[in-house]
Amino acid sequence: MSRLIHLSDLHFGKDRPDLLTPLLNAVNGYDPDLVIISGDLTQRAREKEYRAARAFIDRINAPVLSVPGNHDIPLHRPLTRFLMPWRYYRRWIARDLTPVHQGADFIAVGINTVDRFKWQTGKLGLHRLRRACRALSGGGKDTMRIAVCHHPLDHPTETKKRPIPGAQRALRRLLDCGADLILSGHLHIWHAGTFAHPAPEHDGHLAIQLHAGTSLSSRQRGEPNDFNLIDISPLHVNLARISFDDSKKAFTKAEARQFDRASGEFVV
Numbered sequence: 001m002s003r004l005i006h007l008s009d010l011h012f013g014k015d016r017p018d019l020l021t022p023l024l025n026a027v028n029g030y031d032p033d034l035v036i037i038s039g040d041l042t043q044r045a046r047e048k049e050y051r052a053a054r055a056f057i058d059r060i061n062a063p064v065l066s067v068p069g070n071h072d073i074p075l076h077r078p079l080t081r082f083l084m085p086w087r088y089y090r091r092w093i094a095r096d097l098t099p100v101h102q103g104a105d106f107i108a109v110g111i112n113t114v115d116r117f118k119w120q121t122g123k124l125g126l127h128r129l130r131r132a133c134r135a136l137s138g139g140g141k142d143t144m145r146i147a148v149c150h151h152p153l154d155h156p157t158e159t160k161k162r163p164i165p166g167a168q169r170a171l172r173r174l175l176d177c178g179a180d181l182i183l184s185g186h187l188h189i190w191h192a193g194t195f196a197h198p199a200p201e202h203d204g205h206l207a208i209q210l211h212a213g214t215s216l217s218s219r220q221r222g223e224p225n226d227f228n229l230i231d232i233s234p235l236h237v238n239l240a241r242i243s244f245d246d247s248k249k250a251f252t253k254a255e256a257r258q259f260d261r262a263s264g265e266f267v268v
Contacts, residue, residue, distance in 0.1 A: 002103050004146075005032040005062075006210065006228035008185025011071065011217035012052040013043030019216050019225055019244060020056070026242060026251035028061045030229060033103050035062050038185040038212060039069025039114075039150030041093060044076070050092035057093070065101045066093055067110040069150035069186065070120055085116045098128065100135045106144040106232055109135040113151040113164060122151035122164040122186075129170055133177035144232050145180045152184040154209055156191045171195060174207070180261075181208045181237065183228075188214045188221045190228075190241050192257050194264070206264045210239060226254070235261055 005027055027035060037057075042049035057064050073085040080087070086097065097112040111132045115123040136145045151164045153171040164170075174182065175195070182195070191211040213226045224243040231238040236258050243254040258268040 001234075002033045002105050002144075002232045003030065004106070004108070004230040004232070005030060005035045006038065006183050006212050006230060007035065007215040008038040008150075008183075008212035008227075009040040009069070009188055009214035009217055010037065010053060010056070011040055011043045011214065011219065012056070013046060013049040014218055015043075015052075015216040016218050016225065018249075022244065022250050023215060023225075023227070024056070024059050027227070028059075032062045032229075034101055034108060035060050035064045036108060036146075036148055036183060037064065037066040038148050038183050039067050040071040040185060040217075041066065041069070041089075042072055043217075045072050045074040045088060047088050047092070050088045054092045063101060065099050065108055065110055065148065067099070067112055067148050067150055068093075068097060068114050070114050070122060073114060073116055081116050085114075098131055098135075102138060105142065105234075106146055107136060107139050108146040108148060110148045113149045124149070124151075124153075124164055124166060124170040129173045133173065136174075136177045136179060142234055144237070145178050147174055147179045147182045149182065149184045151186050152209070152211055153182060154195050155187070156189065156193075156211070159187050159189060161187060179207045181210065181230075183210050183212070185212050185214075187211060188217070188219060189223055190226055192239050192241075192266075194266070208237065208239075208259055224254070225251075227251070229253075236267075237261065 041053040226243040229240040
């Protein structure tokens with residue numbers, strides 16, 4: 001049985017300093033086996049923002065798997081964005097843009113969905129998908145296979161943004177590879193469900209789609225700051241949204257759902 005925490009869209013440089021200590025207290029208090037950050041660690045990809053993100057990560061008492069988001073490459077410095085987009089990310093966060101972490105009963109695979117030429121849109125090409133599928137193929141029959149992307153492959157109806165080009169193809173490919181849980185951010189809204197486009201050649205195998213809102217940013221878009229708590233067992237995946245309560249000045253459990261691994265459905 002494993003416990004994961006999923007953070008997203010920290011946006012250092014546009015963060016809420018009053019949330020930093022409550023967030024770290026909550027994350028460390030849950031004693032996770034792995035903390036996942038699904039991109040946008042910075043606001044403008046400046047080195048001082050990366051230093052702040054690094055200082056935050058260093059205070060987490062668990063391994064951290066991170067992928068970049070579109071804000072983690074410089075929008076307003078096109079020459080740097082085209083020629084050296086990952087300079088500060090690799091210096092301060094991680095050399096590997098597609099990291100893999102294997103736990104006792106799960107494999108988490110980070111997938112880079114950032115496109116330096118189309119800053120907002122993102123992409124997920126065949127090379128990145130093939131690499132992710134190779135990593136997801138490890139483990140045993142009951143291993144929970146987790147893919148981590150910044151850009152969602154399917155969007156809730158409440159957002160007007162479009163998924164990345166080729167999102168349905170990429171989703172089918174990840175389902176073919178056995179992905180059970182796909183984590184993302186980018187939209188600054190929380191959402192838990194199953195994907196709307198199951199791969200028919202795999203008997204309708206469904207993966208959980210779990211979006212985190214923004215864990216630290218002041219750009220909340222009407223939503224509270226939050227993160228996801230994920231408990232994996234052989235029978236179920238328990239998901240909880242942990243949101244910041246301004247009256248208590250702390251992150252507390254706001255809602256929870258349980259996914260039955262045998263039926264492929266949410267039962268709570």
